[in-house]
Amino acid sequence: xxxxxxxxxxxxxxxxxxxxxxxxxxxxxxxxxxxxxxxxxxxxxxxxxxxxxxxxxxxxxxxxxxxxxxxxxxxxxxxxxxxxxxxxxxxxxxxxxxxxxxxxxxxxxxxxxxxxxxxxxxxxxxxxxxxxxxxxxxxxxxxxxxxxxxxxxxxxxxxxxxxxxxxxxxxxxxxxxxxxxxxxxxxxxxxxxxxxxxxxxxxxxxxxxxxxxxxxxxxxxxxxxxxxxxxxxxxxxxxxxxxxxxxxxxxxxxxxxxxxxxxxxxxxxxxxxxxxxxxxxxxxxxxxxxxxxxxxxxxxxxxxxxxxxxxxxxxxxxxxxxxxxxxxxxxxxxxxxxxxxxxxxxxxxxxxxxxxxxxxxxxxxxxxxxxxx
Numbered sequence: 001x002x003x004x005x006x007x008x009x010x011x012x013x014x015x016x017x018x019x020x021x022x023x024x025x026x027x028x029x030x031x032x033x034x035x036x037x038x039x040x041x042x043x044x045x046x047x048x049x050x051x052x053x054x055x056x057x058x059x060x061x062x063x064x065x066x067x068x069x070x071x072x073x074x075x076x077x078x079x080x081x082x083x084x085x086x087x088x089x090x091x092x093x094x095x096x097x098x099x100x101x102x103x104x105x106x107x108x109x110x111x112x113x114x115x116x117x118x119x120x121x122x123x124x125x126x127x128x129x130x131x132x133x134x135x136x137x138x139x140x141x142x143x144x145x146x147x148x149x150x151x152x153x154x155x156x157x158x159x160x161x162x163x164x165x166x167x168x169x170x171x172x173x174x175x176x177x178x179x180x181x182x183x184x185x186x187x188x189x190x191x192x193x194x195x196x197x198x199x200x201x202x203x204x205x206x207x208x209x210x211x212x213x214x215x216x217x218x219x220x221x222x223x224x225x226x227x228x229x230x231x232x233x234x235x236x237x238x239x240x241x242x243x244x245x246x247x248x249x250x251x252x253x254x255x256x257x258x259x260x261x262x263x264x265x266x267x268x269x270x271x272x273x274x275x276x277x278x279x280x281x282x283x284x285x286x287x288x289x290x291x292x293x294x295x296x297x298x299x300x301x302x303x304x305x306x307x308x309x310x311x312x313x314x315x316x317x318x319x320x321x322x323x324x325x326x327x328x329x330x331x332x333x334x335x336x337x338x339x340x341x342x343x344x345x346x347x348x349x350x351x352x353x354x355x356x357x358x359x360x361x362x363x364x365x366x367x368x369x370x371x372x373x
Contacts, residue, residue, distance in 0.1 A: 002107045005351050012356045017151060017179060017315050017347035018086045018338035020269065022203045027244040029268040033261050050263050052211045057270040061204075061278070062177070062196060063187040067249035068220070068270055070213045073259055075178055075197045077227075078213035079350075081253045082174070082195055083107055084227035088115035091142040091171065097121040097128055099150040104176055108145075116142070126153045126304045127311070130161055137169035147184070149179035151317060154289070154315030156180070163192040167174050172219070178202060178211075182273045183281050183314040183349065188214055201261070201312065203281075205269030209259030215250045229256035243324055281350045285314045291358050292316040299365035304343055304361025307308045317343030318364060329367060335360050 004024045006024035013021040020026075036043055037185025055069045072078035092115050094108050102326050108118050119141075137144055146162040149155070159175060166173040172194040177186055181334065188196055196214040213244030215223070224246065230236040231254035234245045245251040271280065286309050293303055293316055301318045323339035330337055337360070338345045346360060 003272075003350065005272060007351055009336070011336060012352075012360055013336045014348055014356070014360055015336045016183075016203050017345055019201060020203070020207075021336075021351075023205070024097040025268050025272065026205070026265050027248065029264040030261065033264045038364065047258065047260050047263070050267060051258055054210065054263050054267050054270070054355075055212070057267060057274065058198075059214075060216060060274060061181060061186065061270060062198075063189055064214050065217065066216055068217050069199040070215070070253040071263075072197075072211045072213055073209055073254075074106065074211050075101070075176060075199055077255060078197045078253070079104065079176075080107050081176070081225050081227045081255065082213060082215070082223070084112075085223035085225035085253075086111070086116070086142065087197075087207050088142060090152060091140055093117045093119050093140045094143045094145065095119045095121065095133065095136045095141055095171075096145040097123065097132075097147065097213055099123050099126070099128060099152055099155060100147045101143060101151050101176060101178065104127045104145055106148070119244055123155075123170075126150075127155055127306065128157065130158075130165065133162055137165055139170065139172060141166075141169045141171040143174055144169070145174045145176070147179075148175055148177045149184065149313030149315065151315070152181050153306075153317040153343060154179075155306055155314045155315040156184070156311055159193060159320075161185045162372075167192065174312040178313065180313055182269075182278070183285050185278050185282060188216070200266035200269055203273075204266065205272055206266035207228045207262045209262030211268040213250065213253050215253065220250055221246075221248065223252075225253055227255070228252070229254060231255065276350060280285065284350045285348060286312075288352055288354065288357055289314065289316050289346075291354055292346050292348070292361055295361040296365070299361060301361065301365055301368070314349070315345050315347050317345045318361075318368075320344045320364065320368045324363070326367055326371065330360075330363065333363065335363055337364075 009021040058203045059066045174195040177198040182200035199211035254315040323344045
């Protein structure tokens with residue numbers, strides 16, 4: 001696929017689920033940040049404009065309004081800010097699962113001191129079913145979390161179906177879309193999502209330090225977070241405030257000073273994805289992940305990733321002996337993967353080729369056999 005995208009990381013890069021590769025346009029964005037510092041010193045007005053631009057780009061990616069989006073440093077800080085505004089009464093249960101990224105459950109468990117109770121769904125063969133959510137969501141449910149694509153094995157969920165379960169139970173739904181933003185179409189309006197987080201580090205082709213929290217417009221003013229910073233206020237420069245004066249939009253969930261270099265990179269990455277088209281990216285990834293699974297089968301590799309395209313994101317995880325060790329060995333050969341639990345993950349993006357998939361899978365199979373001999 002000729003997109004004008006110039007990757008500079010040397011080798012076969014199949015670790016988008018962990019970190020985006022380094023590429024020419026990202027280098028240019030870092031140079032622009034450097035040039036702006038040299039030229040303008042401390043251009044806070046310029047940086048505020050770039051924060052606003054990044055919010056608008058992310059809003060386009062998930063079909064939200066810009067005012068429903070708040071910038072953060074990570075999904076952890078975004079979700080933590082959201083839950084810091086929750087209260088618990090008769091509805092004190094948060095339904096979640098063991099396929100969520102660990103930070104989700106860590107933050108939920110930390111809510112125990114405020115009266116929340118974690119209801120943990122256990123995966124069945126690395127999948128979750130609608131029936132599990134239905135049986136666990138009820139009159140005591142305050143929030144239901146739904147990982148869009150699990151970082152463990154690439155299992156992808158039907159967000160609209162889970163949102164409907166939440167509505168039936170009278171609760172709200174939170175989605176972690178870190179492993180789907182940039183490779184899978186997301187529509188928070190169509191899928192009836194209340195809250196969503198994602199960051200630019202992975203498939204949105206950015207750097208660590210920039211994530212976003214989406215809050216449905218109708219819910220923004222119903223939540224008063226306590227994990228906040230000066231940008232959460234209408235007048236952030238007011239010294240010696242005696243009262244909180246939250247903004248009327250999702251910026252009330254903001255914290256402190258932005259990670260400005262990451263915003264430069266994030267803007268470049270999101271513009272790249274939007275210029276290619278997320279539908280185009282998704283179509284490409286379906287073919288590449290399907291090829292990885294098929295080639296893996298031909299080489300005797302077992303996967304914990306769903307074979308059905310509608311249940312699969314942009315990750316294929318192979319069960320291998322010593323996954324982390326194998327990742328390190330492959331890195332020496334300039335084949336970049338990412339281990340997680342018992343699996344070694346291949347995470348292709350639009351810039352990968354079928355030939356790269358074949359070479360990586362063949363090498364994984366060869367090394368796996370040697371490691372058990």
